[in-house]
Amino acid sequence: MSGKLLGIFIIVTALIFGAAVYYFQVFHYYETVVDDAGEVFLTPLDGTEPRHIPYADFEGIDATSSPIRYRGCFTTPETVQSLDARFERYEGAEPRNAPFWFGCFDSEAIGLLIETGEAHVYAARRNVEYGIDRVVAVANDGRGWIWEEINECGDKAYDGTPLGEDCPPRD
Numbered sequence: 001m002s003g004k005l006l007g008i009f010i011i012v013t014a015l016i017f018g019a020a021v022y023y024f025q026v027f028h029y030y031e032t033v034v035d036d037a038g039e040v041f042l043t044p045l046d047g048t049e050p051r052h053i054p055y056a057d058f059e060g061i062d063a064t065s066s067p068i069r070y071r072g073c074f075t076t077p078e079t080v081q082s083l084d085a086r087f088e089r090y091e092g093a094e095p096r097n098a099p100f101w102f103g104c105f106d107s108e109a110i111g112l113l114i115e116t117g118e119a120h121v122y123a124a125r126r127n128v129e130y131g132i133d134r135v136v137a138v139a140n141d142g143r144g145w146i147w148e149e150i151n152e153c154g155d156k157a158y159d160g161t162p163l164g165e166d167c168p169p170r171d
Contacts, residue, residue: 026099033060033072039146040074042087042136043123050125053078055144059104067129068096072146073104080120080140093121093135093149105145113139130170131157 033039035058041050053076060072093114098105113119119139124146128134131154138144150158153167163170 027101029063029065030061030069030099030102031063033062033070035060039072040076040136040144041124042083043125044086045088047088053083059102060146061098061102067132068148068150070134070146070148071098071102071105074144074146075142076138076144077142078138079142080138083122083138084120088123090121090123090133090135090149093137093147095137095145095147105147110137110145113137126151127153127168130154130168 038052039058039060040055041052043050055074055076058072058074060070062071063069095105095107095110095114097107110119114121114137119137121135121137124134124136126133128148131151133149133151134146135149136144136146153163156163156167157170
């Protein structure tokens with residue numbers, strides 16, 4: 001009888017632990033981003049400080065548990081063509097999944113828009129945190145999304161390879 005009780009105890013403990021881990025990863029660590037600092041900005045082609053673009057309907061989330069959990073959605077009257085003429089494009093960006101409850105950020109749909117050329121990705125700010133770039137994607141219909149990407153220096157820093165001369169010094 002004690003073997004059954006021990007087995008039940010182990011299974012119940014594992015289920016409770018699994019539920020707690022799921023809750024913390026999907027809900028607990030995320031906070032709503034309050035848009036009082038003007039979250040939507042892009043890096044100009046001349047490399048000067050990032051500039052804000054007009055936008056509305058901003059929704060954002062972030063978490064301190066990871067440097068790449070920032071997500072945002074917005075709308076803008078800007079066209080992709082006007083943005084291309086003024087701001088730096090960002091190559092190789094792939095949107096990461098957002099929690100299911102953050103409905104405006106569908107990474108698969110955004111990725112498809114980028115693949116088909118219906119959305120362009122721009123550099124918002126490089127090295128927001130060491131090795132992490134913030135990027136903005138804008139679609140032809142004025143919808144936009146923000147997330148963070150690990151850049152080449154971040155890849156090297158996190159996997160332990162030498163940084164090289166093209167990476168900024170690490171604080």
